[in-house]
Amino acid sequence: xxxxxxxxxxxxxxxxxxxxxxxxxxxxLRQWDLLFPAERRPIRATLDYLAQLAxxxxxxxxxxxxxxxxQMDLSGWRxxxxxxxxxxxxxxxxxxxYPEWRAxxxxxxxxxNAVIGESPYxxxxxxxxxxxxxxxxxxxxxxxxxxxxxxxxxxxxxPFGEDGLRLVRALAxxxxxxxxxxxxxxxxxxxxxxxxxxxxxxxxTVLSYEALAPARNQFRRRMNxxxxxxxxADETFDSLRNLKIEFLLSGPPEKDARLREFIRNLFLxxxxxxxxxxxxxxxxxxxxxxxxxxxxxxxxxxIRHKLKPFSSLVLFEDQNRANPVPDTPDPAGSLAxxxxxxxxxxxxxxxxxxxxxxxxxxxxAADSEMLLLIAPPAAGAKLPGRGVSRIKADDLIQxxxxxxxxx
Amino acid sequence: MLRLGALAAADHVAAxxxxxxxxxxxxxxxxVTLGGIRRxxxxxxxxxxxxxxxxxxxxxxALFYPYVMNEGxxxxxxxxxxxxxxAWQQLDDWGKQAPRQPTLFWYLQKHAGLSxxxxxxxxxxxxxxxxxxxxxxxxxxxxxxxxxxxRIILGQxxxxxxxxxxxxEEMKAIVLxxxxxxxxxxxxxxxxxxxxxxxxxxxxxxxxEGLTGGDELTFVMAREVMxxxxxxxxxxxxxxxxVAHSGTYSLHLAGIRNEDxxxxxxxxxxxxxxxxxxxxxxxxxxxxxxxxxxxxTNGFFNHRTDTKVCRLSxxxxxxxxxxxxxxxxxxVRQIDVVPTVGTLFGVDARQAEGRRLDEFAL
Numbered sequence: 001x002x003x004x005x006x007x008x009x010x011x012x013x014x015x016x017x018x019x020x021x022x023x024x025x026x027x028x029l030r031q032w033d034l035l036f037p038a039e040r041r042p043i044r045a046t047l048d049y050l051a052q053l054a055x056x057x058x059x060x061x062x063x064x065x066x067x068x069x070x071q072m073d074l075s076g077w078r079x080x081x082x083x084x085x086x087x088x089x090x091x092x093x094x095x096x097x098y099p100e101w102r103a104x105x106x107x108x109x110x111x112x113n114a115v116i117g118e119s120p121y122x123x124x125x126x127x128x129x130x131x132x133x134x135x136x137x138x139x140x141x142x143x144x145x146x147x148x149x150x151x152x153x154x155x156x157x158x159p160f161g162e163d164g165l166r167l168v169r170a171l172a173x174x175x176x177x178x179x180x181x182x183x184x185x186x187x188x189x190x191x192x193x194x195x196x197x198x199x200x201x202x203x204x205t206v207l208s209y210e211a212l213a214p215a216r217n218q219f220r221r222r223m224n225x226x227x228x229x230x231x232x233a234d235e236t237f238d239s240l241r242n243l244k245i246e247f248l249l250s251g252p253p254e255k256d257a258r259l260r261e262f263i264r265n266l267f268l269x270x271x272x273x274x275x276x277x278x279x280x281x282x283x284x285x286x287x288x289x290x291x292x293x294x295x296x297x298x299x300x301x302x303i304r305h306k307l308k309p310f311s312s313l314v315l316f317e318d319q320n321r322a323n324p325v326p327d328t329p330d331p332a333g334s335l336a337x338x339x340x341x342x343x344x345x346x347x348x349x350x351x352x353x354x355x356x357x358x359x360x361x362x363x364x365a366a367d368s369e370m371l372l373l374i375a376p377p378a379a380g381a382k383l384p385g386r387g388v389s390r391i392k393a394d395d396l397i398q399x400x401x402x403x404x405x406x407x
Numbered sequence: 408m409l410r411l412g413a414l415a416a417a418d419h420v421a422a423x424x425x426x427x428x429x430x431x432x433x434x435x436x437x438x439v440t441l442g443g444i445r446r447x448x449x450x451x452x453x454x455x456x457x458x459x460x461x462x463x464x465x466x467x468x469a470l471f472y473p474y475v476m477n478e479g480x481x482x483x484x485x486x487x488x489x490x491x492x493x494a495w496q497q498l499d500d501w502g503k504q505a506p507r508q509p510t511l512f513w514y515l516q517k518h519a520g521l522s523x524x525x526x527x528x529x530x531x532x533x534x535x536x537x538x539x540x541x542x543x544x545x546x547x548x549x550x551x552x553x554x555x556x557x558r559i560i561l562g563q564x565x566x567x568x569x570x571x572x573x574x575x576e577e578m579k580a581i582v583l584x585x586x587x588x589x590x591x592x593x594x595x596x597x598x599x600x601x602x603x604x605x606x607x608x609x610x611x612x613x614x615x616e617g618l619t620g621g622d623e624l625t626f627v628m629a630r631e632v633m634x635x636x637x638x639x640x641x642x643x644x645x646x647x648x649x650v651a652h653s654g655t656y657s658l659h660l661a662g663i664r665n666e667d668x669x670x671x672x673x674x675x676x677x678x679x680x681x682x683x684x685x686x687x688x689x690x691x692x693x694x695x696x697x698x699x700x701x702x703x704t705n706g707f708f709n710h711r712t713d714t715k716v717c718r719l720s721x722x723x724x725x726x727x728x729x730x731x732x733x734x735x736x737x738x739v740r741q742i743d744v745v746p747t748v749g750t751l752f753g754v755d756a757r758q759a760e761g762r763r764l765d766e767f768a769l
Contacts, residue, residue, distance in 0.1 A: 094480045094497040099713035271708050272653035279654030279708075286705065307658065309619040310556050310569045313549070315653060322560045323569045336657035340707070347701035 004040065006032035007047050016058060018065040019074070020092065020101070023085075034261040037181045038121065038293035038354070045116040061111065064104045072097045085234045113353075121180055122293065122354040125379075125403045127171065128285075129298045130342045132365035133191065134161055136303070136335045144363055144372055146343055151361070151374035152383075155390045161366030163393030165195070170397045171296045172201035175405055180295075183258065187294040189284040191277035191302025199251055205259065205294070206251070209280040209302070212263065215248035217318070219267040220274045224316035237268060262291065275315050277302045278334065282341035286348040293354050295404050299345055301338045306330040346374070360403055362396065371396075379403060434727065435687040436748050437633075437641045437677065440487055441666050442648040443710040443717075445696040448663055450721055457663045460671030461691070461723060467732055470724040470766055474738045477695045477718045481710045484534045486694040486741070487644065491539070493745030493759025502534030508758040511745045512543040512640065519752040521639055524595040529629040530644035531621055533590050544638075545592040546604070548628045549621035549646070551578055554589050571619075575612040579605065600636065607631035622647040622662075626669045630676055637682035639752075645669060651697060651707050659707060674725055688728040688751060688767075690744060693720045728767040735766045 006029055017025065028035065028043055035043070050058065072095045092098055132138075156163075172186045185203035188195045193208040209216070219240060226236045245264060246254050253259040266287055272279030278301050285299045305327045311319045320327070342363055349355040361374040371391075375383055382399055384391060448454045450473060455462040479485055479495035488496040492508040512528075515521040523542040530536060531549035539545055555577035558564040566573035581589065582604055593600060607628035611618050618627065622645040629643050647662035670691050677683040699716040700706045710717050722739070728751060742761030749756035750769045763769070 090500060093711070094482075094485065094499075096495075096497065102713065270652065271705050272655065275653045276655055282654065283705065304655070308569075309571075310552070310574055311560075313553050313556055313621055314560070315650075317557070317560055322567060325569075330657075333655070333657035336660070337655050340656040341654065343700060344706055347706075351701060351703065 004032075007044050009047060010051065013047075013051055016062070018062050019069055020065070023088065031261065034258050036183055036258060036262075036292040038119075038184060039291055041119050041122075042113070042116065046112055049112060049116050061108065065101065065108060068097050068101045068104055072101065086237060087234050118353065121177060121184060121295075123358070124177055124295055125406055126349075126355050126359040127296045127362070127400050127404055128289075128345060128349055128355075128359055129167070129171075129296075129362045129364070130345055131160070131164060131298065131300045132335075132338055132342075132368075133300070133302050134366040135329070136331050136338075136365065136367065138335070138365055138368055143365065143368075143370070144339060144342060147346055147361075147363060147374065148372060151363075151372050153389070154371045154373060154384070156364075156369045156371055157390070157392050159367050159369055160364035160371060160393075164364070164366065165197075167393060167397060167400075168195055168298055169198055169201070170401065171298070171404075172198055172204035174401050176203055177295065177405075183256075183292055184294055186296040186298075187288050187292065188298040188300065189281050189288060190298070190300035191281055192300075194300055195298070196251075205292075207253065207259075207263065207284055207288075209277045211250065212253075212280075215245050215263060216267065216274050216280075218243070218245075218248055220316050223274070224314070240264070240268060262287070276337075277304050278337050278341055282344050285345050289349050289352055289355060293352075296400075299342075301334075301341065303329045303331055303334045304337070306333070360400060362400075433639055433686070434751060435637075435639050435641075435677075435683055436751060437643070437673070437687060437689045438490075438744065438748070439643045439645065439670060439673065439689070439691045440490060441644075441670075441691070441693040442483070442646045442662070443481075443651070443695050443697045444648055444663055444666075444693040444720070445707065445716055446719070446721070447716075448660065448707075449693070457660055458667040459664075460667045464671055465674060465723060465725060468725055468729065469732055470729045471732075471734045472722040472724075472739050472764075472766075473734060473736060475692060475720045475722045476738060476740050477720060478740060478742075481695040481712075481717055483532055483646075483649075483694060487530075487532060488538075490692070490694075490741050490744055491642065493742045493749075493756050493761040495742060495760070500534070502536070502538060505538035508760075510539055510543075511642075511748060511756065512539065514745075514749050514754045514756050515640055515752055516542050518754045521752075522595075524600075524636060525639040527629070527632055527636075527638045527640070528642045528644075529625050529632065530642070531625055531646035532644055536590065536592065539592075542594055543592070544595050544600075544632075545590075546628055546632070547590050548625040550589050551581060551586075551591075552621060552624055554578075554581055571612060571617075575608065578608055582608065595636075603631050603635040604628065606635065620647060620665065622665055622669055626673065630673070633676070633683065634680060640748075643673075652709065654705075654708050656707065677726065685727070687726045688748075689725040690722065690748070691725075692722040692741065692744070696720055724767065728769070730766075730768040733766070739764060 176185050182203045183205060188206045190208045193211045195206055198204055199206060222236055222240055226233050245260055253263055266284055267274050271283040273283045281299050281301050285297060308319055308323050308325045311323045346361055349359055357376040360379055363372040382403060449458050477486055479489045480497055482500050484500055484502045485496050485498055488498060488506045491510040492506045494508040496506045498504040512526045515526055526543045528539055528543055528545045529548055533547050533550050536545040555574050558577055559566050559569055559573060564577055566577055611624050611627040625643060629641060645666045647665055648659055650662055651659035674689060677687045677689060695710050696717045697707045697710045698704045698712045699714055702712050704711045740761055743764050745759045746756045746761050747764040747767050750763055
């Protein structure tokens, strides 16, 4: 982890920024050491850009947001100085002007991004693998009907599960892009600790739902104690923001503060990440792509258990506590969940400029010889010809590595 | 597809009761709000598989509005409060603030002369009931079960395991001794009312279907209240689809199918019970859709985007207020429900900001 000095913002600039930006900006700067390189680069570039603008240009840029702010009832807005609280967010979100505010914020950053441009890492080729577990009732379901429209099916010589580990190892051991941080290289986000054996690869980041159980359960328990009001939610979240979680982790996340905070934020941001294995994989992938922007990402889904009678009413409780019904896997339900979540991994990546039209997507199931490949137009020449429908795992590696190593 | 539905509806017109067949007695209205359901999982070519009863059995009898806009805050408390006041509300999400305008129940009690025993809310949403209006009976059915389950899990009960019998006994104990503590407001409580509530619990736990879900409990409790007390206005809320927040799409779809089934059972009950048959209007509407696939808010998980997928929903009207089955394709708003239902009871909901829906037989 490289250390990099945090940017210094002049008081003059701070005073001119829209009021609603300050908590988020303060949060970024306070946590500068916990941000990934891909997050720091645009923040620094944005602040540099804003600092060099002439006063009139600056005022014109932020005027639309300030105009909307002035029409929002923010009088009772007690936005914390260090981060945006749930209560403050709620005040913003229920303002009738909130949609307009969101639109103006998006427009502002579109303008800024168009000027500051992208880093070479952001422009590099990417790869995302979505892997389904063994034991799903594949024969009864057409896999990825929506995604198939964008890609090509290939037949492998044997089920993907037999070669999955080799592919992931090859990805993890490939040469990194010059000057990149190891955390930008390859991530695996998995349901079970299936790829934990690759932890010796220095450029591989592995987050496993199963391995994170101690931390996950701690967060789940604390969130379950939230009383039904905003103040209580903020108090609990503040307490979880300060919880020392290194004692609950093992491996690289225990030592790397950025990964620890990534896990913390993942659990605090909802979307089922503390409750269901496959939601953890999809939302974890979404957040990894948005924040760390790894060049290669493997999403390894799993089979979740069926919901139990009565316990399922209180999802944040331990589902086995006091319930005599044993855990039962739900392969059919898991498949239905994963199909949509694979769509979401793809859509999430395509929504990010660093991944849109720069990413090879592989969709495979451990039990199946069929593989769906979606490639951007620039990768066309590197793919097997139109007449080829059967490939080997080695062919996949030979397609993926040059695509990534070319930068 | 909707036009096909309208044609199918026309075939069923003859089956509707003619005005002269209408039995004498008080007019009744039942409003059912569902959690967030997108069009693509409901009234769309792919989605109708999830709502077989609403689509095949009820649409042909219905006045159906395919385009109903939620222009307010697309969160549960705000939306249900907006529907029940006829004005867009901007409240805190846990219901600590009262709506700016009175609810439908206030109008019915003040101006239509309905007594508290005539107005009931049976809901899964604890927060929405805090400021629902004095004098309305509020049962938090799902909250009752959550409370019982928590007490057993946390060792606060002498019952140690989550067996069917234990949960039943725990829930009965709460109803008998401390229902107000969990947020219920039953100003009409008397032995008859208590009997109805306990009968609902017994039906749920000892009935042949082996029910376990919160929405089923809401349905069974509401049905028992209607069967025994015949209130004039009942509002119910089903929320099982909100399991979507945890990212389990299959369970979200199962929630939609379950709500479809419960809406159908409710209609069958209203058509068979002598207090309701022929004099009841049933209004069914989702609170909103959910976020679009590919949105930064993670699609079906949430309902926060300012998009048509999230804001544009539908509404089905069945029963007395249906002049003839039809699909009304003009855009209407959720806040139009209260002025319209108010008119059914002869009440002018004057503080509501919505407009009366003249397609109703008023």
